[in-house]
Amino acid sequence: MSKRKTALSETDLIHALSDKSRIGAEALYDxxxxxxxxxxxxxxxxxxxxxxxxxxxxxKIWNSFSSFDPEKGRLFTWMVNIARNLSIDxxxxxxxxxxSKNQDIExxxxxxxxxxxxxxxxxxxxxxxxxxxxxxxQKSILDLVYFRGYTxxxxxxxxxxxxGTVKTxxxxxxxxxxxxxx
Amino acid sequence: xxxxxLYIESGVLELYVMGDLNEDDRRDVEFMAAKHPExxxxxxxxxxxxxxxxxVYSVTPPEGxxxxxxxxxxxxxxxxxAVETEPAVSNEAxxxxxxxxxxxxxxxxxxxxxxxxILSVSALFVLYNQLENSKQQLVVLQQNNQTxxxxxxxxxxxxxxxxxxxxxxxxxEVKLVKLAGQKIAPEASVTVAFNQKKEEVMIDMSAxxxxxxxxxxxxxxxxxxxxxxxxxxxxxxxxxASGMKRMKAIGNAQAFAVxxxxxxxxxxxxxxxxxxxxxx
Numbered sequence: 001m002s003k004r005k006t007a008l009s010e011t012d013l014i015h016a017l018s019d020k021s022r023i024g025a026e027a028l029y030d031x032x033x034x035x036x037x038x039x040x041x042x043x044x045x046x047x048x049x050x051x052x053x054x055x056x057x058x059x060k061i062w063n064s065f066s067s068f069d070p071e072k073g074r075l076f077t078w079m080v081n082i083a084r085n086l087s088i089d090x091x092x093x094x095x096x097x098x099x100s101k102n103q104d105i106e107x108x109x110x111x112x113x114x115x116x117x118x119x120x121x122x123x124x125x126x127x128x129x130x131x132x133x134x135x136x137x138q139k140s141i142l143d144l145v146y147f148r149g150y151t152x153x154x155x156x157x158x159x160x161x162x163x164g165t166v167k168t169x170x171x172x173x174x175x176x177x178x179x180x181x182x
Numbered sequence: 183x184x185x186x187x188l189y190i191e192s193g194v195l196e197l198y199v200m201g202d203l204n205e206d207d208r209r210d211v212e213f214m215a216a217k218h219p220e221x222x223x224x225x226x227x228x229x230x231x232x233x234x235x236x237x238v239y240s241v242t243p244p245e246g247x248x249x250x251x252x253x254x255x256x257x258x259x260x261x262x263x264a265v266e267t268e269p270a271v272s273n274e275a276x277x278x279x280x281x282x283x284x285x286x287x288x289x290x291x292x293x294x295x296x297x298x299x300i301l302s303v304s305a306l307f308v309l310y311n312q313l314e315n316s317k318q319q320l321v322v323l324q325q326n327n328q329t330x331x332x333x334x335x336x337x338x339x340x341x342x343x344x345x346x347x348x349x350x351x352x353x354x355e356v357k358l359v360k361l362a363g364q365k366i367a368p369e370a371s372v373t374v375a376f377n378q379k380k381e382e383v384m385i386d387m388s389a390x391x392x393x394x395x396x397x398x399x400x401x402x403x404x405x406x407x408x409x410x411x412x413x414x415x416x417x418x419x420x421x422x423a424s425g426m427k428r429m430k431a432i433g434n435a436q437a438f439a440v441x442x443x444x445x446x447x448x449x450x451x452x453x454x455x456x457x458x459x460x461x462x
Binding site: 020022025026028029030033034035037038039041042047051054055058059062072073074076080081084085131142145146151152167170171174177178180181 | 191192193196199200201202212225227228229230231232233234235236237238239240241242243244247248250251252254255256258
């Protein structure tokens with residue numbers, strides 16, 4: 001916390017990342033490491049693996065930045081998807097499944113929330129309360145699809161509900177989120 | 183208008199934001215977003231929602247991560263796409279060197295093992311051949327040994343017989359009685375050693391000169407005691423016979439004679455078949 005943090009506007013950051021400058025690297029880390037680490041940690045639930053994946057995510061963002069197109073989407077969404085995909089690939093890999101005891105996702109997610117609650121950004125604590133008001137069935141489908149990379153078909157299988165219900169419920173969950181974040 | 187509403191409600195936009203669409207569907211969404219402002223607005227709202235949801239779970243990474251990641255980024259060669267997947271295993275940049283040394287260690291260890299295996303197998307082969315040769319030599323030597331042993335036994339036996347004969351001949355108590363051929367076989371002769379004191383009668387088998395007897399007949403030695411013949415046992419005339427053949431004991435006799443009798447001998451001598459005779 002003693003270190004001075006670097007922050008840039010999204011436009012400046014995109015320029016700095018294209019140039020691969022030191023300021024770009026610092027700003028990238030300072031602005032997004034917490035959000036990305038949170039997502040990664042929520043998926044892999046393992047300190048060391050999450051740290052390695054965070055570095056891997058930043059390396060991939062850094063190296064493949066030329067493929068990012070601001071016309072097609074926002075920078076943060078693009079980065080979140082990189083972190084999610086790397087983490088989900090990791091969780092689905094053989095060595096990960098061999099090395100970790102598979103706990104029930106809901107239990108561990110709740111456990112992490114309790115454990116890490118002090119680390120959660122205080123500015124959005126209020127929002128978190130709102131998110132916690134998501135209906136449990138909406139939250140579980142959102143977590144399966146968004147944090148565990150389940151396809152709709154897989155999610156329907158896992159929850160034992162029809163595919164149509166998965167789609168509706170997911171959409172309802174996101175619409176609920178939109179009321180919080182828009 | 184209704185069509186666009188259905189498109190928005192289909193869930194494809196959420197999948198697009200999550201990056202879970204294939205190339206074709208993605209291009210389709212981008213086309214629709216460019217064409218219809220409602221779709222574009224919808225997309226932005228979904229992005230906001232999911233970004234907000236992601237942000238809620240923010241966790242500050244450990245202290246050391248910042249320098250580690252920033253150094254990594256500034257020293258990463260962007261052309262090497264392989265680097266993207268590798269760092270997950272190693273905690274520090276210089277750790278990468280270790281696997282390569284252990285790799286080459288295993289490479290050398292493997293090569294050494296193979297060389298050792300080849301060496302062992304060829305050594306085993308050579309030793310096996312030598313063992314087979316030795317076994318063959320041993321068989322030949324054992325055969326030789328047997329031949330020599332039986333020869334030695336034969337010689338020993340002959341020596342013992344000769345020494346016995348010699349000791350008998352040298353014994354002053356022994357009288358050698360030469361039985362000469364009679365009318366039937368004038369060429370025949372037999373030598374009998376007679377030790378009157380010990381009542382021993384022996385035939386020198388090597389000195390027997392008699393026509394060979396057939397399987398139905400045997401020669402019988404008689405002693406003449408006071409004019410009466412006394413049976414002293416039977417013997418066969420064999421060309422290669424040797425040694426002294428001990429006959430029945432008798433202490434007093436005036437002469438010895440040999441007759442040809444049916445095998446096993448007779449109670450009384452067949453006088454017509456008297457081959458040799460000699461007085462003491």
